[in-house]
Amino acid sequence: MTLVDTRTPDPKRLVPGATGDWEIIIGLEVHAQVTSNSKLFSGASTTFGNQANSNVSLVDAAMPGMLPVINEECVAQAVRTGLGLKAQINNRSVFDRKNYFYPDLPQGYQISQFKDPIVGEGEIIISVGPDRQGNFEDIEIGIERLHLEQDAGKSMHDQHPSMSYVDLNRSGVALMEIVSKPDMRSADEAKAYVTKLRSILRYLGTCDGNMDEGSLRADVNVSVRKPGGEFGTRCEIKNVNSIRFIGQAVDYEARRQIAIIEDGGTIEQETRLFDPGKGETRSMRSKEDAHDYRYFPDPDLLPLEFDQAFVDALKANLPELPDDKKARFVAEMGLSVYDASILVSEKAIADYFEEVAAGRDGKMAANWIINDLLGALNKSGKGIEETPVSPAQLGGVIDLIKDGTISGKIAKDLFEIIWEEGGDPAEVVESRGMKQVTDTGAIEKAVDDVIGANPDQVAKVQAKPALAGWFVGQVMKATGGKANPKAVQNLVKAKLGIED
């Protein structure tokens, strides 16, 4: 592939070195496991975590005479992903053999796509920020290609002093390798790219994006150069399996390369490994083993062809993607771009929001989810899927504020009770006597009591009308926060003879 520079060097992304500023160039190859029941070329299950070699057919074990037959759903998933990346869909693609030797690759080659991938150029819009002014910057990152390939098996090296254990359950599971253009210029951009890509895959339902189980892993290509100069020699950091590690790997690798060049050295193109424990990258393969994959078209497989009608049908059934959802939340529900971005970041959060917002004030729903729900989830280390407060319950809390049953302040307490103990918000309010006091008589009495007990303050308030706030506070305190603040305020002002 020819490298095209799509970006103008931006001073705020440069990193300082001893000899001046440097620009980091990043390209990513993301391996995303295709969501499917069975493998790419065999009828064995793709379930994670089963007994060793139980999800293996004779095809996956590369027994002699076995022939691959492609899973049409994996093809559909790759096309859906391509459409989600606004990419060129190739109605004809070819499978090749990528030859290398490793114990977890029983065929001795991986069936992959080399010259003619199923998906060509596309793009992802990433959002970086917020900066000090609270603004986000949208950046377009090019997609070079997406191709289908087989995953390898899994080796374990820590079970035995002299032997490695090989489990072929993952062998033959379909992967999409999604290759970006070298369009990223900072660790933050690389992290934003993987986050956005994962979000798109999850919206599409084409990959579960679970990095812990290895469903999504990234090879990170990093090089450095003087701003706007020629691309430098890159190093590839293999199989980084968390978004945080991707950021750390980029930063470490950039510093390492800058130090070598500034010391008068040169960067050798090589494959490196990220060690999360030490937060550093280190060389993985010696030059002697430099890979020579000897690609050639797989004679067991005809070219993969489908017609435009197949693509159109998939396109017609594509779900709403994060960018479109964000635009709709802003346009139709009046949310800020910032709030909308947070809500669409995960499909499950967006779904939760839409359920709460249905028939309610969208902005209010957004505020409660972003400030209270996500805050509480974050604090307790839970994901949205594990939320103890259901959309119906949160909706119930909002309804009670809206119809004046409880004040916004009491609502926070109510939310906490629902979070801890569950229950129907309306019933909890009823049984715990949390109802807002709107009975003017009761409020009036409380106001009178406070005024009667504080003659000093009453004397001062004529000169200093802002003191009315103090009276409101005292009344709220006296009523356990249940008085309607608006009503208290009006009464206090009326009784003290303060004009608005």
Added chain:
Amino acid sequence: MSVDLATVKRVAHLARIAVTDEDAARMEGELNVILGFVEQLSEVDVEGIEPMTSVTPMAMRKRTDAVTDGSKAEDIVANAPETTDNFFLVPKVVE
């Protein structure tokens, strides 16, 4: 196109086939005869002709996404020289 002795040894290494120096020297000759034979094909003018992918015009067969195989770990590892709990055991591949 032809291969030299070093290439023969490198290809053998990539395929993890043990080849003695003596065999490698013999194979260099044999491979070059084969390559020379195949080379004759390049004399044919194939300008503008699509590569043939199948003798009969047919599309690639596809399967539906159903689990139809697996659950036979004992069969899978039956021929392995060494196994434990249906894992294949191989000489350690990392230091």
